[in-house]
Amino acid sequence: MSRLTEQHCEACRADAPRVTEAEREQLLPQIPEWTLTRIEGVEQLLRCFHFPDFARAMDFANRVGELAEAQGHHPAILVEWGRVTVRWWTHKIHGLHRNDFVMAARTDQLVTSS
Ligand SMILES: C[C@H](O)[C@H](O)[C@H]1CNC2=NC(N)=NC(=O)C2=N1
Numbered sequence: 356m357s358r359l360t361e362q363h364c365e366a367c368r369a370d371a372p373r374v375t376e377a378e379r380e381q382l383l384p385q386i387p388e389w390t391l392t393r394i395e396g397v398e399q400l401l402r403c404f405h406f407p408d409f410a411r412a413m414d415f416a417n418r419v420g421e422l423a424e425a426q427g428h429h430p431a432i433l434v435e436w437g438r439v440t441v442r443w444w445t446h447k448i449h450g451l452h453r454n455d456f457v458m459a460a461r462t463d464q465l466v467t468s469s
Pocket residue numbers: 367427428429430443444445446447448
């Protein structure tokens with residue numbers, strides 16, 4: 356299987372499977388900076404990105420938004436002075452799909468490409 360950064364999101368349906376425990380163990384090492392968390396009962400991937408000021412935080416958030424639009428899969432993004440918090444989960448299945456791991460890895464690439 357190719358690396359997460361080389362993959363694209365698939366169209367998500369309400370009956371799509373959540374990632375299994377085994378898949379999670381296999382995928383998490385590719386996104387070591389991300390935290391597995393549960394918010395209001397929904398499992399999500401979370402990472403905080405740090406920047407020198409608000410303008411560069413906003414610029415990064417906009418690039419995450421462009422990535423989301425291109426892939427048809429969207430995060431929660433909190434923009435603060437010097438910090439952007441990104442959370443990925445799949446709304447339709449109220450949990451984690453492979454898409455969320457792909458998007459977390461692709462989000463990391465935006466930092467290294469900035
Ligand atoms: C109609 C539209 O494609 C769907 O609602 C997409 C939009 N982006 C999405 N993003 C996320 N994170 N989860 C979804 O279930 C989802 N569904």
